[in-house]
Amino acid sequence: MDADDEVLLDELAHALAERTEAADIARVGREVWAWRSPDVALAELISDTADSPLAGVRSAGGPRLLRFEAQQVTLEVESVDGHLRGLVIGQGTASIEAQVPGGAPVASAEVDATGWFDLTVPAELSGAAALLRLRVIAADGGSTWTAWFRL
């Protein structure tokens, strides 16, 4: 038996085993297709104080601040005590929603005339480091989604 063939067969067995082991990850990947929203404006996550190198030592710390930007809209969000509060800077925003993957909105709130909002996040989500995104709904019905982030 050729030694190169033995090596190739071992490599192949390993490569195929890796695919079998990652079946759960592939399944999740197939599922997320349903949650994409290709035709909607995306507000990118520009900054997140939780990503700061000092985040780990911010034990007593201040609130976590996130900033999202799209062409038409900027969002400043403060995450504290199960609330996402903040300011929408953009034209005529009417309301805001929070959504988890694959589900209906988990929270929604009016955005007032000055752009302020206060979303109450269900406790089971804020305690679970859940994936979440926000949808800013303009007065004319148009939407902007934020990028996905983790509570």
Added chain:
Amino acid sequence: MMAIESVAELVAAVRGGDQQAWHRLVDRFAPLVGSVCRRFMLAPHDREDVAAGVWLHLLERLHTLREPAALPGWIATTTRNECLGLLRARKRTLPTDFAIEPADPVDETGVDLTAQLRSQALREAFAGISERCRQLLEMLFGDPPVPYLQVATRLGIQIGSVGPTRIRCLARLRLQPSLAEWEGA
């Protein structure tokens, strides 16, 4: 012989709204995501949660991705960031004395991307060979491997043909474009 799409072709098809192309893209890179996750020793539920984060970010990014060749590196880095992000978020919401640290919190992904790409080329080459060859080789991977007599019976060939068939199948595997390119690189 099955043509294997390049990453660029897959990305273009997904951008065009092709769900099957997305499935193929996900199948192709799931082992890479898995290999990064493995270092963080996540519970199965957390592993799926990290995977959801990686794939959702990929869907968001796909439209602005300029260099498809950079995708494996991007996926490895994003997976690592998602693992760290999940562990950090858990820590934020747990009592302060409850610390969870990955073995190597700030390091690179720790994944041998070259080995991952080689594995991927092998999987693609395997998909490209005949059903009969795939059956034969799969019987030989077994632990313990299926005895030649049984292989011969299942494939309906003479026992003396099993060895030569195996050699031929591996030769065909090497000639598959994904692997041939790799060997030539």
